[in-house]
Amino acid sequence: MANTPLLKVDNVGIQFGGLKAVSGVNAELYQGELIGLIGPNGAGKTTFFNLLTGVYVPTEGQILFGGEKLNGLAPYQITRKGISRTFQNIRLFGDLSVLDNVKVAYHSLAKHSILSSILRLPSHFSGEKEMEEKAVEFLKIFNLDGLKYEMAKNLPYGQQRRLEIARALAAHPKLLLLDEPAAGMNPQETKELMDLIAFIRKEFNLTILLIEHDMPLVMGVCERIYVLDHGQLIAQGSPEDIRNNPKVIEAYLGEEVS
Template sequence: MSAGAMLEVRGISIAFGGLKAVQDFSLSIPRGGLYGLIGPNGAGKTTCFNLLTGVYTPNVGSIAVDGVDVTGLPPHQIAVAGLSRTFQNIRLFGQLSVLDNVLLGLHLRGRHSLASTLLRTGFHVSQERAMAALAMRLLETFGLANRAEEQGKNLPYGDQRRLEIARALATEPKVLLLDEPAAGMNPQEKKALRELIQRVRREFGVTILLIEHDMGVVMNICERITVLNFGQTIASGTPDEVQNDPKVIEAYLGTE
């Protein structure tokens, strides 16, 4: 319950019919923190993300970003409040160019009235140019600038993951939620991803919450980790504490 928490989640729960997908989930991440959320398959990690980003509305509990309550807001308003995410199964705008994907991330910080669009007012043109410049800069940071004109779906897998992160960062988030960014990557790519996440945190100063299946990635870079199983928080603490928690070991390896 720290006062200056960037993301403050208090006791959110959701049930789908009789299935209690997430129960009494709480989390508090300080400004600039890098926290992890782990758990076996079906533990409710992605459901948690969907609750945080407004895809689902929690039955009880509250969510605040930088002190602003966003509980129950629709997804686009939560994005405006400063919560941005990537998806477990990549959700790029496949037929749009790489540049357009990032430009859509910039969309919510601009003003786009129908009249100024149709009349091409000076403001509209300046804004479009500013968007293009910012998007190109972002693509350069991620080493994607030379592929700006390609369709999103034609990028190799690793680039698609990076583009998703770039797109999420274009929204100028306060909190970045990464949903299994290392899924389907080989050890080298995972190492590069770890470095990328740390660089993003350093250069963009965002607070990061990471869902990960791969223990290696989370244990190395996260400051604190929350472990979910069957929708319930079974452990929370530093990587060392969590690693040695008998309940976590049980959840991952099963009992004898």
């Protein structure tokens, strides 16, 4: 693990009117780590993801990625720097094919120009061919290549989740943010997801930050865990540390632990 963090969150917070949704959060993620972010409903986890990806701009603190400040950058700029995400509620293009959903991500990295596409130049066709070949390779990894011409909205829920992760990976991120990927999955699908997360981390040499309410999943795959409650960081450490932390138990159970 490198000595310099890939992602450094320094005293970050955001205020909406008089409400501090996230306040004074510090965190560091290193290359190749798989880190969990947990907390009760309304703790500020998805807001934190929105800060990292440029959906919201911090009102305090700074976010550094690879040593570069992200504050104020647009989401597409942050994606190009190497941060990609999935969403708590699946956001696929339902009326596009499985293949086209993945190709959308490749278009953000396309080498051919918009002008070449308008004029239908050879570089446009060669670029489109290359993107399609790469997209199919990704679909094979996720066992979705046999469904590449199926409309995304027609896929079963578990396969839609896999497609969303495939699309996020197609942007070639260094850091992948997964927002409750196991939501709505049955136990078998969750087990397969755990295996998939471990595989893609190793296969793509990724750093992964995972929001999840499924505690067996978090405890089973994450090396370190951060815990938010009411927008503040209340604990961090190994799964064993978090499992036995009185502040964490109190946050989830709503009562003080003696």
